Amino acid sequence: MTTKDRNQTERRILDAVGTIVETEGFEAVGVNAVASASGVSKVLIYRYFGSIEQLLAKYLEDNDFWLNTEFPIQQYNNVKEFSKAVFRSYIDMLRKSPALRKLYRWELTTDNPAIAGLRERRERTAMDIINAVSRQSGQDIDQVAGISTLITGSVSYLCILAENCAVYNSLEINSDSGWEKLLKTIDFMFDKIFD
Amino acid sequence: MTTKDRNQTERRILDAVGTIVETEGFEAVGVNAVASASGVSKVLIYRYFGSIEQLLAKYLEDNDFWLNTEFPIQQYNNVKEFSKAVFRSYIDMLRKSPALRKLYRWELTTDNPAIAGLRERRERTAMDIINAVSRQSGQDIDQVAGISTLITGSVSYLCILAENCAVYNSLEINSDSGWEKLLKTIDFMFDKIFD
DNA sequence: AAAGTATGTAACCTATCGGTAACAAGCAAG
DNA sequence: CTTGCTTGTTACCGATAGGTTACATACTTT
Numbered sequence: 001m002t003t004k005d006r007n008q009t010e011r012r013i014l015d016a017v018g019t020i021v022e023t024e025g026f027e028a029v030g031v032n033a034v035a036s037a038s039g040v041s042k043v044l045i046y047r048y049f050g051s052i053e054q055l056l057a058k059y060l061e062d063n064d065f066w067l068n069t070e071f072p073i074q075q076y077n078n079v080k081e082f083s084k085a086v087f088r089s090y091i092d093m094l095r096k097s098p099a100l101r102k103l104y105r106w107e108l109t110t111d112n113p114a115i116a117g118l119r120e121r122r123e124r125t126a127m128d129i130i131n132a133v134s135r136q137s138g139q140d141i142d143q144v145a146g147i148s149t150l151i152t153g154s155v156s157y158l159c160i161l162a163e164n165c166a167v168y169n170s171l172e173i174n175s176d177s178g179w180e181k182l183l184k185t186i187d188f189m190f191d192k193i194f195d
Numbered sequence: 196m197t198t199k200d201r202n203q204t205e206r207r208i209l210d211a212v213g214t215i216v217e218t219e220g221f222e223a224v225g226v227n228a229v230a231s232a233s234g235v236s237k238v239l240i241y242r243y244f245g246s247i248e249q250l251l252a253k254y255l256e257d258n259d260f261w262l263n264t265e266f267p268i269q270q271y272n273n274v275k276e277f278s279k280a281v282f283r284s285y286i287d288m289l290r291k292s293p294a295l296r297k298l299y300r301w302e303l304t305t306d307n308p309a310i311a312g313l314r315e316r317r318e319r320t321a322m323d324i325i326n327a328v329s330r331q332s333g334q335d336i337d338q339v340a341g342i343s344t345l346i347t348g349s350v351s352y353l354c355i356l357a358e359n360c361a362v363y364n365s366l367e368i369n370s371d372s373g374w375e376k377l378l379k380t381i382d383f384m385f386d387k388i389f390d
Numbered sequence: 391a392a393a394g395t396a397t398g399t400a401a402c403c404t405a406t407c408g409g410t411a412a413c414a415a416g417c418a419a420g
Numbered sequence: 421c422t423t424g425c426t427t428g429t430t431a432c433c434g435a436t437a438g439g440t441t442a443c444a445t446a447c448t449t450t
Contacts, residue, residue: 111359146380153349164306185341192387
């Protein structure tokens, strides 16, 4: 660093966190790794962010990592279509974003305040949708929550797994064609359930 | 070690791997950790097993970690009951075994020959069952595979997650009652699908 | 211009990692 | 008994982790 610009330095550090997260995951975010990836002395990481945990908290905050997509149920013809659209977008999000996959993976091995916060927000968003679907469809809320859990749970699992494994139950979880098949199954399920 | 007994020493080492896996996971299995947990010099780990990877391969081999439960479909009244029983047992297995959960978690971040071998065997076992169900029920095999993927995928995810998170979509994934609810949803699904 | 403060780097500290070399003690075969 | 092999421990090595101290350089304020 030749220029003295704290804002730029902080951004460099946060950007370095981003690239490490996307390529190696949150587990690999350490002081030394961030320092060398950003080209900044590690002292500044402590000075400006306090600790790696606080740095990661800031990164999560900046990157809006909870389910923030809006789903106005009124805009859809019926509950079935609405449900399909929600899960389609869930799959897209997770398949497109390496950082989000790494976050979900990290959460399986870690518990800390930042993660707890994300989980709360996610939980609220999810339960709002589940409530709306239950009300409009007349289905028991536990069943709606259960179906939703089966789908989002397996999608999360498969998206993480796909980074290290190409096939699961003969589905090519690395390719669009495999996910098309799964989407067809989800649609099939909803056709059977919402009659 | 005062007595000189290679067999006993090897068992001590493998047992130490087991306890580390169950408590901290495969990621924590290192030479130093195993040496101190087993009370054996780490030189012997290299001498008797070659490397940590080979030690872990041996551990996996000894512990029969692929889906080995037999499910004779003929013994069940109908396909629906059979399917429910299969997934019930899948959930039980994963909820009862910390080591299995840690293995599934490890697989999400790792790829190596030992894991690839497990995956192949699992894939074969799963596809055998899926084939049998498809044949007997007349359902399209891709749909059966899809449903199976949704269930096992989410169950795997939730069982891993439950070690760090108590609630998912309002389901208490830490308690029997939460899993009872999910089982009810699975049963509900099968009732709708297999009419 | 001088003093004080914000920004930066280099060097060092301790702990721990995987891995090896050197050596001690027991056992078995001649 | 002695030679040789197996089993074991201690002590060390280089690399890297997180974390801190000391110091240099620039900008601001008076």
